[in-house]
Structure formats: structure tokens, C-alpha cells
Amino acid sequence: MVQLRATPAQALVDEPVRIRVTGLRPSQVVTLRASLKDEKGNLFQSTAFYRANETGEVDLERAPAFGGDYVGVHPMGLFWSLKPKKAFRRLLKQDVMNSPFRLTLHLYDSVYFHDSARVRPRASQTVQRWFSGPGVQRKQIREGRVRGALFLPPGAGPFPGVIDLFGGIGGLVEFRASLLAARGFAALALAYFAYEDLPDKLLEVDLEYFEEAANFLLAHPKIQGPGIGVISVCKGAEIGLAMACYLKQVVATVCINGSNAIFDVPLRYRDLVVTPICLAQECIQIHISGALHLRHSKGDPRNELNQQSVLPVEKAQGQILFIVGEKDECLDSRAYAEQAMDQLRKHRRSSGKMLLYPGAGHLIEPPYTPLCFASWNPGTSWPLLWGGDPVAHAKAQEHSWGEIQKFFRQHLTRTRSKL
Incomplete structure (x- = not known):
């Protein structure tokens, strides 16, 4: 039979x-x-x-x-x-x-x-x-300006706390935060535009909003201090890197295929305004699939005219893990991560690490989920090309997910003294 x-x-x-x-x-x-x-x-x-x-x-x-x-x-x-x-x-x-x-x-x-x-x-x-394990709790968050969903592992805690940021898709994306909670992390899936009473479009990045979210997480009785982590991708990774640079609450940051500079919209933090590098419309290409190929349309942060937009990664007080797909067709993420690593080395900082995955595309997600080569994105009239080879991308997702958890456990979990 x-x-x-x-x-x-x-x-x-x-x-x-x-x-x-x-x-x-x-x-x-x-x-x-x-x-x-x-x-x-x-x-x-x-x-x-x-x-x-x-x-x-x-x-x-x-x-x-x-x-x-x-x-x-x-x-x-x-x-x-x-x-x-x-x-x-x-x-x-x-x-x-x-x-x-x-x-x-x-x-x-x-x-x-x-x-x-x-x-x-x-x-x-x-x-x-x-996407959620037994005993994981989901709590809708509407605290001050902060909007999102907090996922708590089963048990009394305290747990290492992580803010989870996605990119241009907007809204509230929860699948990675809920899975992190199943693995022992208290994870806040944080919305920052196109959700509830937040702005419909991302016209600027107000870093004080993200600082408010970090303070909210640290004040929660089930969150283990003294600092939190950030996991981020695409535009979210740009914001995550800015949080690492300017917010003392952030001690461990994972940037998945992001940039080392501010692009498209300005970043504001108190009296600081970082002007963005603008998209070069003439460099946008149409892939044979019919999707927009944006990789070559972003300006080079190494250009002297763009220096004011580069994030001061040497000021980051915590650790930074750059996860890079070499076949990322949305951003030249390898070049951006290498520039950030060079910047850290020039300032004699050893707080950065880069994991480079040949053949992996832009959307590196939890393991065994399928490669998304290109897809529609809210607010765009054309689908966007993300890139990646299916076999290599699958290997990258499996390996990086373990490395992300190891990174957060190393830098967010306090060693408890034995009584």
C-alpha cells in the first residue's frame, strides 16, 4: 500500500x-x-x-x-x-x-x-x-503614539526585548515577531505608517517615535533590560541603523539588506535633520519580468554630495549585524554594508559583523518560506524586483535565522548570578 x-x-x-x-x-x-x-x-x-x-x-x-x-x-x-x-x-x-x-x-x-x-x-x-507557538500572547499596542503588536513568550520572564521593523510595505507586519516570541523573545511588531492613525505615507522618519517605542518596551515588566534589540529589513533596516546610531536604548541591531544612509525622505531627531539621498529616476530599469529594478537607482553615499546623508555608525553604542543577499535587486546592500563596516574600522570600532549570502535576494525571511522574487508593493504602480536564486536563498534563510537568534541571545541576555 x-x-x-x-x-x-x-x-x-x-x-x-x-x-x-x-x-x-x-x-x-x-x-x-x-x-x-x-x-x-x-x-x-x-x-x-x-x-x-x-x-x-x-x-x-x-x-x-x-x-x-x-x-x-x-x-x-x-x-x-x-x-x-x-x-x-x-x-x-x-x-x-x-x-x-x-x-x-x-x-x-x-x-x-x-x-x-x-x-x-x-x-x-x-x-x-x-507562526505562533503554544502560550505565546499577542497584545495590541496603542500607547501614546506607538502603534503595533507585542508578542510575549509563555512564562513569567523577563525576556529579551526586540523591535521588529519592515519596509515600504507599511501597515503592521507580524509574522516575524510572533515567531521570535515562540523562540523566547518579547517582540514588538512596530507600525510606522499606513496603519490606524499613523500617516498614510512615509514623508519623513521621526526618530522620536521609534525612541518612544523603545522606551515603552523597556518599561514593560516582562522585558529584560538594560537595552533592547532591533530586527529590520529594507527601509526598516535604514531606520534600524539610525536607531543604533542615535538611541542609547538600542544595544543589538540586525539590518537585513538595508542602507548606510538616509534615502528618499528626511530623518528627524530632536534638533537634528538628516537630508535624504533622492532616487535617480533616470536609472530605474524594467526587468524582463515586468518588475521595477531599483538597485542602480539609489545614489552612492560615498559621493561627496551625499556625505551629509550617511549615518554615523561609529556612534552606535551596541552591536550591529548586517545580513546581506548578494542578489538583492532592490538595493546594493552589500556595498552599503561594506561602507558601514569600513566606517567602523576607520574609527577603530569592532561592533559590526556582516553575513554575506551569495545568491540570496532582498527579502531574507524565516526558513522554509518561499523566495519572493518580485511582488506588488503598496503605493507603487509597478511590482518591485527583489531578486534571489531559490536554492541559495533558502540556505541563506535557514542559516541567518539561527544567527539572528544567537546574536540577540548573546547581546540581550544578561548572565544571571547563581545564588
Whole structure:
């Protein structure tokens, strides 16, 4: 009897799943297909072809795929190679607390290419991928000007505190903060525009808003001081780096594919105004996919005219981890991170570290989530190109997620004296 087993059938999204097929004929060729619908009904699918071994088994931990969406031994390939049926859709979890993504695995005889309700799979199984663990609490935050959602791990605490920032997507993005809480961090998913009573558009970065958020987090009884961390991507990483430079509350900062200077809109902090480097419209390119290619449209912070926009990373009192995808097609993030590292070295500061991932794109997210090569972004009339090679990007996500947690534990967790 042919059986398809995926274990565990319920797990956090950053946990691996073992997929095995038994009961096949020796050397039988089969197709494995994964499908998932997001909360808006968008369909994502992946396909891989396998050949059973001499005992009639396909174990994805050992068996190489010989075709489909990837080739070779990739135990979680069916998860990270998911692609949208409609172009430019990004798989983004909205309700992180009450429902998982449900990914259905189908097994078909032979090499199977087409979608057809008339062809029944030999076996199927659905797995649940959760973004929140048992006991994690979500608290809506409306304190002063601060808007967001605070995720607390189970237990009395205190816990290391982290502010989570995304980029030009705006609104409130919670999936990474909820997952960090499942891993022992108190994480504040912080909105800063296009949410509730916050400005609809980002016309300036008011750093005092982010300082208010940092103070709110540190004042919470379940947050372990004396400082907090920041995890950030894209425009959020630019803001995260500014927080590291100007806010004493921030002692550990993760910048994922960001810049070392202020771009597009000014940054204000008390009496300080940092003028931005403006987008060079004439350098914007259209990729063959139809998405905007922005990598070469950003000005060079090393240009003498742009020096006033460069962030003073040497003033950062805490540690900074730059995570860089070499195939980031939105920003020249490697150049920006290298410039920041050079700046630290010139000032004899050893507070920076860079992790460089060849083949990874712009949106480096928790492991086993699919690469988003290009997608629509709110406020843009064209989809944006993010870049990345699926296999290399998947490896970067898996490795960097462990490094991020290690970094925060090292720099945010106090050593408790033994009584």
C-alpha cells in the first residue's frame, strides 16, 4: 500500500518536516506536489519528480529530485520552492495567532505536469505551518503614539526585548515577531505608517517615535533590560541603523539588506535633520519580468554630495549585524554594508559583523518560506524586483535565522548570578 507521510504534521513554520513515501515499486517515478492558499485565496504551488529506491521508498532527506522546481537533495524543497499561480503575489501571513498555513502534499504516479481535477493523487497529506507557538500572547499596542503588536513568550520572564521593523510595505507586519516570541523573545511588531492613525505615507522618519517605542518596551515588566534589540529589513533596516546610531536604548541591531544612509525622505531627531539621498529616476530599469529594478537607482553615499546623508555608525553604542543577499535587486546592500563596516574600522570600532549570502535576494525571511522574487508593493504602480536564486536563498534563510537568534541571545541576555 502506497503511503505518504509528512512529520510533524503540525509545526512552527521555521521547523523542518520529514517527507517519506513508501509502498512504491522499485525505481518507480513519482511526482510530489505541494499547494497552499493564503488568506486572500491566492494559490502557491511547487512540484518535484523523484525515483523510488530499491525498496520502493522515497525519503526526501536522502533522495534527489531529478526535475521540477528544484534538482538534488532538498528535504524542504517543496516548501521553499512554492510559487504563486498569479504573478507578483507574496506569501504573507496576516493572522498569525488563530490559524496556520495549510500546505497539502499530493503524490502522483509518473511525471505529472498539469492541474486536473480528473487525475486523482495516489496519496495526500496536509501539514499545518504555524507562526505562533503554544502560550505565546499577542497584545495590541496603542500607547501614546506607538502603534503595533507585542508578542510575549509563555512564562513569567523577563525576556529579551526586540523591535521588529519592515519596509515600504507599511501597515503592521507580524509574522516575524510572533515567531521570535515562540523562540523566547518579547517582540514588538512596530507600525510606522499606513496603519490606524499613523500617516498614510512615509514623508519623513521621526526618530522620536521609534525612541518612544523603545522606551515603552523597556518599561514593560516582562522585558529584560538594560537595552533592547532591533530586527529590520529594507527601509526598516535604514531606520534600524539610525536607531543604533542615535538611541542609547538600542544595544543589538540586525539590518537585513538595508542602507548606510538616509534615502528618499528626511530623518528627524530632536534638533537634528538628516537630508535624504533622492532616487535617480533616470536609472530605474524594467526587468524582463515586468518588475521595477531599483538597485542602480539609489545614489552612492560615498559621493561627496551625499556625505551629509550617511549615518554615523561609529556612534552606535551596541552591536550591529548586517545580513546581506548578494542578489538583492532592490538595493546594493552589500556595498552599503561594506561602507558601514569600513566606517567602523576607520574609527577603530569592532561592533559590526556582516553575513554575506551569495545568491540570496532582498527579502531574507524565516526558513522554509518561499523566495519572493518580485511582488506588488503598496503605493507603487509597478511590482518591485527583489531578486534571489531559490536554492541559495533558502540556505541563506535557514542559516541567518539561527544567527539572528544567537546574536540577540548573546547581546540581550544578561548572565544571571547563581545564588
